[in-house]
Amino acid sequence: MQLTYLKNVTTLQYNEERCTGCRMCTMVCPHGVFIMENKKAQITNKDQCMECGACMKNCAWDAIQVKAGVGCAAAIIWGRIRGTEPVCGCGDDSSSGNSSSCCG
Amino acid sequence: MNNQQNSCGCKPGKYIITAGGPVKRVSSVFTAQDRWGALKVRIDINRNNYRVTPGLYALNNPDETSPVFISANYKLSFDVLRKSLAGINGWILVLDTKGINVWCAAGKGTFGTEELIKQIKQAELADVVNHKQVIVPQLGAPGVAAHTVKAATGFSVVYGPVRAADLPAFLAAGNKADTAMRKVQFTLRDRFVLTPMEFVGAIRFMAIFFGILLAIQIIRGWNDPFSAVLFSSxxxxxxxxxxxxxATILFPLLLPILPGRAFALKGWILGLLWAGVYSGLYxxxxGTIEWQPLLPVILIAPALVAFITLNFTGASTYTSLSGVVKEMQYAVPAVIIAAICGAVSLILGQFVFA
Incomplete structure (x- = not known):
């Protein structure tokens, strides 16, 4: 079953003119948001985007922009408390107290 | 227990001599100790200290033509990889992700371009193998810019499948993943393995709740024997x-069939169902319906479920930052209002209209 989160919220933006057809975005996206059409990438299923940022990071031609982050309420709450960006606590060296389940 | 910090924790192996120096050898075979360690991690025991020393490992019996797999220094990530590569000779290059799994570490950037470049150079990988390719798990892609790694080291990054279990098929297909191998899922089994962790994580909140109810009963039954107070609590x-x-067990299992898209909404509905079941049992x-015991439950229990399930967004594999921020704008005030109303009704029911 294909699970879909909230509609029309993703910050994903794609500039087709910059696409060189390298296919990287179609390979890194964990939700199949990009497909190839006429030797260019196309967004096919925008509401599946979880803003992980893999496509942007691996696009050598800056054709993709997205405000990447973690879709994790605990991270957002802790970010607000600390006044930082939402970061997964994960109980690593830099933070304690938040051992949220996002790091299983 | 053995010191996970200084070893990979898997079967003590010998060293293999390469042009880049000696490399510790590991096996694909799982020991009872590996299984026990994995089980403990699933129930939140020693979870943040389950690590592998970063660096290069020889898996089974590799030579200079064998593929190089990149992994995180979370032992569970490392173990899943070597177990999936049974019968395959290869090299495993472990990045220092501070004991965090690949996907989370990629999001933070610790499983990232710089660390990968650093480890490739430190391991003198160019001397160990005669090819110029590293296989990076696809879920590491949010942290790794393949083109930057190539420019800095000469090694091209090939993204492997999402699940390590698909690696043999990926290798057999000439390092190509099909569409299904590239997609993250959130199956019943995936959700089921998260439930112990969710439940254990909620225990402290349960203790706080019980403490509050105990305090109320102590005040109410000041002259009663403690056993009676404890019983009513x-x-x-x-x-x-x-x-x-x-919230911690039923919700993950029922996630796809619960109405709505927002996690808090799904949770609230499930919580109302539980409050309804409880009222029926009551x-x-x-033999009667009274507001004093039931109204606080109907107000607090669904809000509590909604708040816990809102946090399950972090464990899910398909929620976005923008989406969670949006649902929190409604969910957090709703939870707070319901909790306050519930607390007021609880106090009124116990002390004023008792």
Whole structure:
């Protein structure tokens, strides 16, 4: 079953003119948001985007922009408390107290 | 227990001599100790200290033509990889991700371009193998810019499948993943393995809830024997214990069939269902419906479930930052209002209209 989160919220933006057809975005996206059409990438299923940022990071031609982050309420709450960006606590060296389940 | 920090924790192996120096050898075979360690991690024991020393490992019996797999220094990530590569000779280059799994570490950037470049150079990988390719797990892609790694090291990054279990098929297909191998899922099994962790994580909140109910009963029954106070506290805790179980075990399992898209909404609906079931059970045992014991439950229990399930967004594999921010704008105020109304009704019911 294909699970879909909230509609029309993703910050994903794609500039087709910059696409060189390298296919990287179609390979890194964990939700199949990009497909190839006429030797260019196309967004096919925008509401599946979880803003992980893999496509942007691996696009050598800056054709993709997205405000990447973690879709994790605990991270957002802790970010607000600390006044930082939402970061997964994960109980690593830099933070304690938040051992949220996002790091299983 | 052995010191995970200084070893990979898997079968003590010999060293293999390469042009880049000696490399520790590991096997694909899982020991009882590996299984026990994995089980403990799933129930939140020693979870943040389950690590592998970063660096290069020889898996089974590799030579200079063997593929190089990149992994995180979370032992569970490392173990899944070597177990999936049974019968395959290869090299495993472990990045220092501070004991965090690949996907989370990629999001933070610790499983990232710089660390990968650093480890490739430190391991003198160019001397160990005669090819110029590293296989990076696809879920590491949010942290790794393949083109930057190539420019800095000469090694091209090939993204492997999402699941390590698909690696043999990926290798057999000439390092190509099909569409299904590239997609993250969130199957019943995936959700089921998260439930112990969710439940254990909620225990402290359950203790706080029980403490509050105990305090109320102590004040109410100041002259009663403590056993009676404890008994009435336990009775009044039942609906909330049920809410915790609903949120941490039932919710993950039922996620796809619950109505709505927002996690808090799905949770609230499930919480209302539990409050309804509890009210029904109460009526069956007491023979009457009274607001004093039931109204606080109907207000607090669903809000509690919604708050816990809102946090399950972090464990899910398909929620976005923008989406969670949006749902929190509604969910957090709703939870706070319901909790305050519930607390007021609880105090009124116990002390004013008792």
């Amino acid at each position: 336990l009775i009044s805790f039942i609906p909330y214990a049920g809410a915790f179980i609903t 009526y069956l045992s007491a």
